Amino acid sequence: MRGPNARAPDGWFAFRSVCPATWPATLATLIHLTPREHRNSATLVAIGDIHRCWREVDSVYLERTQPDLAMFVGDLGDEDVEMVTRIANLSVNKAVILGNHDAWQSFAKKEVTDKLNDSLDVLGEDHIAYTVREVPSAGVSVVGARPFSWGGQSLRSPEVYDYIYGVHTMRQSAAAIVEAARNAQHRDIVILAHNGPTGLGKETNDIYGKDFGKPGGDWGDYDLELALQRIDGFGLNVRAVIAGHMHHRLLHPRGAERKRFIKRGDTMFINTAVVPRVERDKDGNELSYFVRTNWREGECLSVEEVWVDTHGGEYSSTPVTCESIDDVGPAIDQVDEQ
Secondary structure, three states, rough: OOOOOOOOOOOOOOOOOOEEEEOOOHHHOOOOOOOOOOOEEEEEEEEOOOOOEOOOOHHHHHHHOOOOOEEEOOOOOOOOOOHHHHOOOOOEEEEEEEOHHHHHHHHHHHHHHHHHHHHHHHHHHHEEEEEEEEOOOOOOOEEOOOOOOOOOOOOOOEEEEEEEHHOOOHHHHHHHHHHHOOOOOEEEEEEOOOEEEEEOOOOOOOOOOOOOOOOEOOEHHOOOOHHHHHHHHHHEEEEEEOOOOOEOOOOOOOOEOOOOOOEEOOOEEEEEEOOOEEEEOOOOOEEEEEEEEEEEOEEEEEEEEEEEEEOEEEEEEEEEEEEEEEOOOOHHHHHOOO
């Protein structure tokens, strides 16, 4: 992973985690902001797993720069309605997919809790599970995948999905994603998910490789991979899948980092889960992590890792090149009605 020391290629700054981070900005920090420059391209900014690591200056950064769409991949907190409300109240175009932590108690109880209901009510149409958000300035449609994903082959709690979405199997979930894509206004598609698809590798350091419990194995979502295959059959172009869930630092081997930017065919897969997303540089200054993508007429022009400073300005932005991989061939035919 490139860090906020991107200006110093010889080595990393020493990071210290500072989360949970909810420190307010002062008016003094705001006067350093500069207006967003006019661009011919559209900007989609992705925010990885928050886990309550959200500073007031992060809100200021988004509201000041006004990306064409701010995309949140979930895990805002543990069924944390207050944190969900903070994101919902942002004065910016946004799309959200809630993660497994956002439905933690619901999955444990196998029923939808009041907190999860409240979170969904607060987000309203900005929670785009199984729906589509049009971004005409970028020439793309953003399709929401299955929310609350834990990864792996199981839905974990089909009762929750059935109650909210009428979905209780992987194949039904895949069909719902495909239906949303078929309703899109653009042929070029960006999929927003909490976890990425299966089929991208089984090593612990692969983008969605399993690094916990018994390490090794593909921990991607089977329904999402099945949906990708079906969407391709309808002549639509999935340009990017933007997700999180699988944290950048591995548990096995501890301290190593996973691949987070890859490309299979014409599709980019971006894992935004730098956790914690608020860290410190060697001088003790807090920095927040974002991924910025620039688009024109359905084509992604660039991907950048961006670190935002305590003034809500950009500390660094580093271009990313996606590593091309072969299709490792997920066993889609082995996905049962689960």
